[in-house]
Amino acid sequence: MNSEELARQLRVRVDQALERWLPPARTCPERLHTAIRYAVMGGGKRLRPLLAYASAAWLGLPPERVDAIAVALEIVHAYSLVHDDLPALDDDPLRRGRPSTHVAFGEAIAILVGDALQAHAYLVLATDSTLNASPVARCQLVRDLATASGSSGMAGGQAMDMEAAGRPVDAAQAEFICGLKTGRLLEAAILMPCRLRPGIEPQWLEAAQRFGRAYGLAFQLADDLRDMDAPAEVSGKAPGGDQRQGKATLLSLLGPQATRARVRTLQLEARDALASWGPEADLLRWLCATTLG
Amino acid sequence: MNSEELARQLRVRVDQALERWLPPARTCPERLHTAIRYAVMGGGKRLRPLLAYASAAWLGLPPERVDAIAVALEIVHAYSLVHDDLPALDDDPLRRGRPSTHVAFGEAIAILVGDALQAHAYLVLATDSTLNASPVARCQLVRDLATASGSSGMAGGQAMDMEAAGRPVDAAQAEFICGLKTGRLLEAAILMPCRLRPGIEPQWLEAAQRFGRAYGLAFQLADDLRDMDAPAEVSGKAPGGDQRQGKATLLSLLGPQATRARVRTLQLEARDALASWGPEADLLRWLCATTLG
Numbered sequence: 001m002n003s004e005e006l007a008r009q010l011r012v013r014v015d016q017a018l019e020r021w022l023p024p025a026r027t028c029p030e031r032l033h034t035a036i037r038y039a040v041m042g043g044g045k046r047l048r049p050l051l052a053y054a055s056a057a058w059l060g061l062p063p064e065r066v067d068a069i070a071v072a073l074e075i076v077h078a079y080s081l082v083h084d085d086l087p088a089l090d091d092d093p094l095r096r097g098r099p100s101t102h103v104a105f106g107e108a109i110a111i112l113v114g115d116a117l118q119a120h121a122y123l124v125l126a127t128d129s130t131l132n133a134s135p136v137a138r139c140q141l142v143r144d145l146a147t148a149s150g151s152s153g154m155a156g157g158q159a160m161d162m163e164a165a166g167r168p169v170d171a172a173q174a175e176f177i178c179g180l181k182t183g184r185l186l187e188a189a190i191l192m193p194c195r196l197r198p199g200i201e202p203q204w205l206e207a208a209q210r211f212g213r214a215y216g217l218a219f220q221l222a223d224d225l226r227d228m229d230a231p232a233e234v235s236g237k238a239p240g241g242d243q244r245q246g247k248a249t250l251l252s253l254l255g256p257q258a259t260r261a262r263v264r265t266l267q268l269e270a271r272d273a274l275a276s277w278g279p280e281a282d283l284l285r286w287l288c289a290t291t292l293g
Numbered sequence: 294m295n296s297e298e299l300a301r302q303l304r305v306r307v308d309q310a311l312e313r314w315l316p317p318a319r320t321c322p323e324r325l326h327t328a329i330r331y332a333v334m335g336g337g338k339r340l341r342p343l344l345a346y347a348s349a350a351w352l353g354l355p356p357e358r359v360d361a362i363a364v365a366l367e368i369v370h371a372y373s374l375v376h377d378d379l380p381a382l383d384d385d386p387l388r389r390g391r392p393s394t395h396v397a398f399g400e401a402i403a404i405l406v407g408d409a410l411q412a413h414a415y416l417v418l419a420t421d422s423t424l425n426a427s428p429v430a431r432c433q434l435v436r437d438l439a440t441a442s443g444s445s446g447m448a449g450g451q452a453m454d455m456e457a458a459g460r461p462v463d464a465a466q467a468e469f470i471c472g473l474k475t476g477r478l479l480e481a482a483i484l485m486p487c488r489l490r491p492g493i494e495p496q497w498l499e500a501a502q503r504f505g506r507a508y509g510l511a512f513q514l515a516d517d518l519r520d521m522d523a524p525a526e527v528s529g530k531a532p533g534g535d536q537r538q539g540k541a542t543l544l545s546l547l548g549p550q551a552t553r554a555r556v557r558t559l560q561l562e563a564r565d566a567l568a569s570w571g572p573e574a575d576l577l578r579w580l581c582a583t584t585l586g
Contacts, residue, residue, distance in 0.1 A: 032452035111382065151322065159405045
């Protein structure tokens with residue numbers, strides 16, 4: 001099976017796992033659960049789950065072992081989008097071509113959707129039996145997710161991003177912010193499946209970290225390039241949001257040409273991290289080749 | 294030592310543990326970390342930590358074993374206050390006699406403070422070594438906290454509370470909402486220390502649950518009674534918030550007299566749950582006697 005077909009199947013797979021793991025819309029509190037499903041099940045690239053499945057393939061683990069990791073990562077990503085779209089943050093009325101959660105359900109529910117989703121991600125990691133992980137590994141997964149999404153990861157990056165708006169920031173700072181805001185969770189998607197192989201040799205962890213770090217940063221830069229002038233009907237978001245808010249992205253500092261060059265360098269770095277591996281790393285390589293365009 | 298003095302010492306103890314466990318204000322991102330400390334370290338009754346320490350005393354565990362549980366509970370409570378105070382939710386400009394976090398730091402930072410704090414609570418549970426818990430127990434603690442604070446607990450209760458505003462709700466529904474919104478986390482404070490005694494006999498867990506359920510509900514009702522007409526300089530909050538928003542609390546449905554009677558009944562129920570125990574349960578009894586007044 002080629003990587004494109006495999007990725008398509010894995011997207012279906014994670015959607016089915018999310019379907020199983022999210023609270024049913026008909027259970028109380030119904031409006032919150034309906035909004036939770038709206039926020040999570042509304043499409044999206046499912047990039048973090050795909051990275052987790054690709055990492056599992058590289059490690060020789062079957063996909064069912066990482067369903068819970070894929071679900072937890074996507075749930076955390078979804079909560080962050082719901083909160084980032086709020087008027088007080090990025091004020092984005094559109095997400096994935098539909099009204100953002102706060103537009104569809106009101107701000108109060110949107111805040112609570114994010115809060116409940118975050119708790120749910122940890123519940124999944126601590127509970128899911130298909131993960132077939134030792135309690136030690138589960139604790140490490142909780143640590144990985146909390147570190148990647150907390151004040152020294154995603155939430156911290158978003159806070160620095162808000163502060164940097166309208167202020168002078170240099171390229172190193174912009175890259176640092178970008179690494180926290182998006183990079184850490186993408187890195188975690190590669191690293192977390194490694195926890196399911198107890199006694200894994202250090203070169204795997206190093207490769208996972210090198211690949212994850214380079215890919216994570218490259219992805220955010222490539223995403224900024226795509227957003228720059230994509231019309232809403234293509235991106236599913238209101239166009240030029242970062243420029244509108246005067247955010248100092250690496251793109252606004254370096255310009256499109258130098259940003260594209262930086263993406264290429266990082267892409268080579270990510271590929272290089274996997275140089276010692278064979279076809280088992282092909283899905284990771286394919287993601288690296290197709291999602292940074 | 295009498296219970297009052299012990300409670301005073303335990304409040305100092307949890308503040309020191311929070312001090313150790315929160316990210317230093319001087320580490321990047323500084324503004325977020327400063328706001329996190331503002332939200333958590335600004336006083337408060339520390340009721341959930343006290344309940345956890347009281348439960349530990351009842352179980353014969355030294356306080357140092359439950360520092361991490363006390364910290365995680367207080368962090369989750371603090372995040373929920375920051376989000377509840379936001380304009381889109383309860384719109385409270387005052388908290389503990391000071392400007393609420395969103396008033397002091399802006400709404401964007403306040404949302405991110407809550408998000409980062411939630412992740413931090415799980416990091417503490419998964420990492421802290423003084424907890425001296427088996428990985429199995431840690432996973433159970435993560436499950437307990439996620440269940441108590443997610444869509445079938447605190448966040449779910451808050452969502453139902455928002456929905457119920459201005460709509461007809463009966464006393465059973467109002468009590469159910471109240472149990473989710475406040476009760477579940479108070480129950481968790483009693484239950485979580487039980488996870489540190491592997492193979493604990495069922496009568497302990499049953500007593501913890503009975504006490505926690507009755508006490509948790511009684512506390513919210515007593516809190517509503519206190520808030521009813523307390524001036525801001527006493528409560529540290531803007532007065533009559535629930536009435537202002539047309540929220541159907543049990544108090545507004547039953548009136549103060551019947552609500553007070555309900556608190557007394559629940560208080561007796563909580564005390565009764567501990568009837569088979571001796572002085573080791575005195576701190577729990579004392580909390581039950583002094584915090585429901």
